Structure formats: C-alpha cells, structure tokens
Amino acid sequence: MKNVYLDSAATTQMRTEVISKMTEVMQVYGNPSSTHTFGRTAKSLIENARKTVANYLKVEAKEIVFTSGGTEADNLILNSAVRDLGVKRIITSKIEHHAVLHCVDQLKDCFEVEVDYVNLDEFGSVDLQHLEQLLQQNDQKTIVSLMHVNNEVGNILDIEKVGNLCHQYNALFHSDTVQSVGHFELNLKELPVDFAAVSAHKFHGPKGVGFAYIKSNSGLKSLIFGGSQERGVRAGTESVHNIVGLEEALKLAYDNLAEEQQQTTALKTHFIDQLKKEIPGVKFNGNCSDLEKSTYTLVNVCLPIPADKALMLLFQLDLKGIACSKGSACQSGSDKGSHVLTNILSEEDLQKPSIRFSFSRFNTKEELDYVVQVLKEFIEA
Structure with a gap:
C-alpha cells in the first residue's frame, strides 16, 4: 500500500x-x-x-x-x-x-x-x-x-x-x-x-x-x-x-517560491487532466479548475457516485493510504456537510461526494496517478 x-x-x-x-x-x-x-x-x-x-x-x-x-x-x-x-x-x-x-x-x-x-x-x-x-x-x-x-x-x-x-x-x-x-x-x-x-x-x-x-x-x-x-x-x-x-x-x-509554484502548478494541472480523462462526469467545485482564479495548491472535485456508495469513499481512500479531506479539517469531526459547498452547489451535486485534494512540494505525479486509479476503480466497482 x-x-x-x-x-x-x-x-x-x-x-x-x-x-x-x-x-x-x-x-x-x-x-x-x-x-x-x-x-x-x-x-x-x-x-x-x-x-x-x-x-x-x-x-x-x-x-x-x-x-x-x-x-x-x-x-x-x-x-x-x-x-x-x-x-x-x-x-x-x-x-x-x-x-x-x-x-x-x-x-x-x-x-x-x-x-x-x-x-x-x-x-x-x-x-x-x-x-x-x-x-x-x-x-x-x-x-x-x-x-x-x-x-x-x-x-x-x-x-x-x-x-x-x-x-x-x-x-x-x-x-x-x-x-x-x-x-x-x-x-x-x-x-x-x-x-x-x-x-x-x-x-x-x-x-x-x-x-x-x-x-x-x-x-x-x-x-x-x-x-x-x-x-x-x-x-x-x-x-x-x-x-x-x-x-x-x-x-x-x-x-523557493517561483520553483515550487511551478512544480505544484504542474501537479495540479496533471491531476485535473487525469481526472477528466479517467472519470467521466467529474465536476470541479468553485473556480478550482481555473488556474487564474484559484490557488495552485488544491482541487475540490464532485464525483459521479450515488449517495449510498459515497458513504464509504473516504474510508476506502484511507485504506488505500490516501489522505484527503471532505472539507475543512476544522469540521472533519462533524456530521454536517461543508458550509462552503452548501452555499455554492446545486441540490443535485450536494447529494454526491465532494473531496478536497491539496498538494505541496512533497507530492509527485506518480502519486496523483495512483489516486486517480483508486478513484476510478471505486467508481466502477
């Protein structure tokens, strides 16, 4: 793992x-x-x-x-x-x-x-x-x-x-x-x-x-x-x-800002491209897929998964060694959904799982490819 x-x-x-x-x-x-x-x-x-x-x-x-x-x-x-x-x-x-x-x-x-x-x-x-x-x-x-x-x-x-x-x-x-x-x-x-x-x-x-x-x-x-x-x-x-x-x-x-901005932006761009390629129906919340209007350090995605299956998503990701978040860490212990997404998503999209993936200089493209593959396998299972 x-x-x-x-x-x-x-x-x-x-x-x-x-x-x-x-x-x-x-x-x-x-x-x-x-x-x-x-x-x-x-x-x-x-x-x-x-x-x-x-x-x-x-x-x-x-x-x-x-x-x-x-x-x-x-x-x-x-x-x-x-x-x-x-x-x-x-x-x-x-x-x-x-x-x-x-x-x-x-x-x-x-x-x-x-x-x-x-x-x-x-x-x-x-x-x-x-x-x-x-x-x-x-x-x-x-x-x-x-x-x-x-x-x-x-x-x-x-x-x-x-x-x-x-x-x-x-x-x-x-x-x-x-x-x-x-x-x-x-x-x-x-x-x-x-x-x-x-x-x-x-x-x-x-x-x-x-x-x-x-x-x-x-x-x-x-x-x-x-x-x-x-x-x-x-x-x-x-x-x-x-x-x-x-x-x-x-x-x-x-x-080291210029170098790390370039490196992390490349990671984000690659991750977005792979998600679009491998997971039809994926949506990007807020402006996170627009590199001009959002930070280069995170992507928040709405996945095409039914609500009943979505309950197991974070658990399965954790089992696969992937650490991510359904929202702010400050509310991760709460059963309430994200107040941010509640205010900007449609009722239909709120029924689907949204996950925040956030990057740093320590991440690699290989790691992101692994995450996309895990998500794809979970959705198709």
Missing part, C-alpha cells in the same frame, strides 16, 4: 530544515521577558523573526504580532475591532473559515453587531457590485472580513479591489490570508489591507504558531490579558522555538 498525503490545505509536512532549526533553538530556555543574558538571547530570536516576517511582507516589524495561529489572529482582530475601535457592522461571506464565521456570530449575539453577507456567484466568488452596495447603505463604522484564498475550493479574492472599495467608503478591511501567505507574494505595505491572519503550519512550519498583521496606529488592543508581551497586544510567554520555526519556514517558502 502506498502512503499519499494530499491534505496540505489542512496542514503541511514540516521541512527538515525547520525541525533542525527548532531543535537547536529549544536549547535556548530563557524567558524572553527576563532582562538577564538568557532572557535577552531568547528575546533577540523573537525580534529577529519578527523582522524577517516583516521584510517578506514589506511591512514594519511592529505590525507583526505573534499568536497561536490563524484562528487566534482572526479572533483578536474582529473582537478588538468591535470592542475597541467602535465597529458596529461586519460585512463578510457565508463561505469564510469558521474562525471568522463563529467569531462574527458571537459578536452579533454579545455586542448586537449588525452582520451582512455579501452575495456570491455560482462559483463562490464575491460579487463586488453587491459589496459596494452594502458599503453604501449606511454610515455605521464597518469592518469587511473576506479571505484571500478559500480553504475549501481555492478561489482567489482580488484583495486589492476589495481593499480599495472598503477604504473608499471608510470601512476597515480584514483578510484571512492563512492559505495564501507562503504561497503567493504579498506586499501588505502596498495592498489596502488593515489586518491579516496567518498560520505557520500551512507553509511547512510548526502547528500552534502564527501571526496577525495589524496596521500601525490601528488602535487594536489585546484579546488575552496578562503580561505586556508582543507590545501589549498579546499577553503570554512567547513560544520561542515555534516562532523561529515559523520564521525559517516562511524564509524557505519565499526563497
């Missing part, structure tokens, strides 16, 4: 260089908040990592706040925007990550924030005309929260256009960039983005660490109370080895 990992949108395999760097740094055990030599050594590692991250995203080091990951960053930004910046209205979409959607629901219940959902087209792309209409409707202080790359169908949002619209109508703009940082060049100094969330384990770094990009002088305040770490925006002793692991992973991602 082969072992084929095609669930990199859920989490990526750590690079060996990152593991080596983290292992080395774990010998630095001083508390970064301590003023003695041991503490200063740890603190300098964090600040160097902050500068590295800032340099790659073209922002100021003080605009990077290390967190436990993308979920905490999203929550920090949205909660503080309402609590500290006077935001009374949130505009988002129904296919955002649950880190945003569940946070927005909580803010609506606890702070009576008005929530509007922008329309989507049949492929799940944001209707920019409707977004502008929503922004024009009232003069309440508003934040727009729309992800850059959708984690289930891979649609890419034009964050420059969205950000310009937001600023035209004096709205703040937050984007969950968890699926794009490390995979796409982002100049956050030039882009009209006020806040962004990032997670290291999406670009071959460690789990449990990420960061929030918070534009200078925004006024955001801490969600976690305690010490004055992270310039008072995020209390708690920093995880030095994880932060340095994030730094190393981001550095390797961007230093």
Whole structure:
C-alpha cells in the first residue's frame, strides 16, 4: 500500500530544515521577558523573526504580532475591532473559515453587531457590485472580513479591489490570508489591507504558531490579558522555538517560491487532466479548475457516485493510504456537510461526494496517478 498525503490545505509536512532549526533553538530556555543574558538571547530570536516576517511582507516589524495561529489572529482582530475601535457592522461571506464565521456570530449575539453577507456567484466568488452596495447603505463604522484564498475550493479574492472599495467608503478591511501567505507574494505595505491572519503550519512550519498583521496606529488592543508581551497586544510567554520555526519556514517558502509554484502548478494541472480523462462526469467545485482564479495548491472535485456508495469513499481512500479531506479539517469531526459547498452547489451535486485534494512540494505525479486509479476503480466497482 502506498502512503499519499494530499491534505496540505489542512496542514503541511514540516521541512527538515525547520525541525533542525527548532531543535537547536529549544536549547535556548530563557524567558524572553527576563532582562538577564538568557532572557535577552531568547528575546533577540523573537525580534529577529519578527523582522524577517516583516521584510517578506514589506511591512514594519511592529505590525507583526505573534499568536497561536490563524484562528487566534482572526479572533483578536474582529473582537478588538468591535470592542475597541467602535465597529458596529461586519460585512463578510457565508463561505469564510469558521474562525471568522463563529467569531462574527458571537459578536452579533454579545455586542448586537449588525452582520451582512455579501452575495456570491455560482462559483463562490464575491460579487463586488453587491459589496459596494452594502458599503453604501449606511454610515455605521464597518469592518469587511473576506479571505484571500478559500480553504475549501481555492478561489482567489482580488484583495486589492476589495481593499480599495472598503477604504473608499471608510470601512476597515480584514483578510484571512492563512492559505495564501507562503504561497503567493504579498506586499501588505502596498495592498489596502488593515489586518491579516496567518498560520505557520500551512507553509511547512510548526502547528500552534502564527501571526496577525495589524496596521500601525490601528488602535487594536489585546484579546488575552496578562503580561505586556508582543507590545501589549498579546499577553503570554512567547513560544520561542515555534516562532523561529515559523520564521525559517516562511524564509524557505519565499526563497523557493517561483520553483515550487511551478512544480505544484504542474501537479495540479496533471491531476485535473487525469481526472477528466479517467472519470467521466467529474465536476470541479468553485473556480478550482481555473488556474487564474484559484490557488495552485488544491482541487475540490464532485464525483459521479450515488449517495449510498459515497458513504464509504473516504474510508476506502484511507485504506488505500490516501489522505484527503471532505472539507475543512476544522469540521472533519462533524456530521454536517461543508458550509462552503452548501452555499455554492446545486441540490443535485450536494447529494454526491465532494473531496478536497491539496498538494505541496512533497507530492509527485506518480502519486496523483495512483489516486486517480483508486478513484476510478471505486467508481466502477
């Protein structure tokens, strides 16, 4: 049996260089908040990592706040925007990550924030005309929260256009960039983005660490109370080895970006071609088969399998050593279907199984051919 990992949108395999760097740094055990030599050594590692991250995203080091990951960053930004910046209205979409959607629901219940959902087209792309209409409707202080790359169908949002619209109508703009940082060049100094969330384990770094990009002088305040770490925006002793692991992973991602984009795009193109060739009736959800409108890192397919047979599909794939996902890993333990697909697929297609296959630099064409063959045999059996 082969072992084929095609669930990199859920989490990526750590690079060996990152593991080596983290292992080395774990010998630095001083508390970064301590003023003695041991503490200063740890603190300098964090600040160097902050500068590295800032340099790659073209922002100021003080605009990077290390967190436990993308979920905490999203929550920090949205909660503080309402609590500290006077935001009374949130505009988002129904296919955002649950880190945003569940946070927005909580803010609506606890702070009576008005929530509007922008329309989507049949492929799940944001209707920019409707977004502008929503922004024009009232003069309440508003934040727009729309992800850059959708984690289930891979649609890419034009964050420059969205950000310009937001600023035209004096709205703040937050984007969950968890699926794009490390995979796409982002100049956050030039882009009209006020806040962004990032997670290291999406670009071959460690789990449990990420960061929030918070534009200078925004006024955001801490969600976690305690010490004055992270310039008072995020209390708690920093995880030095994880932060340095994030730094190393981001550095390797961007230093090798062109080569790995080309390699992974070739994998995706090959996989799409083989699926079309070997599985008549296969459909591609969202814009995932359009290389211009979707990320090169994933494909989400709707397979021509009846509902009763579909129940065994993921189980059979797992038995064959294939790791993939029916949707976001954050909802894999739930019996509910994908909220993303529910909002963009027809009732007929919702009865069929949809699977997300997501790639990385560690995959090969041979692995993808094996997956297509396994799918073909299951469908024809």
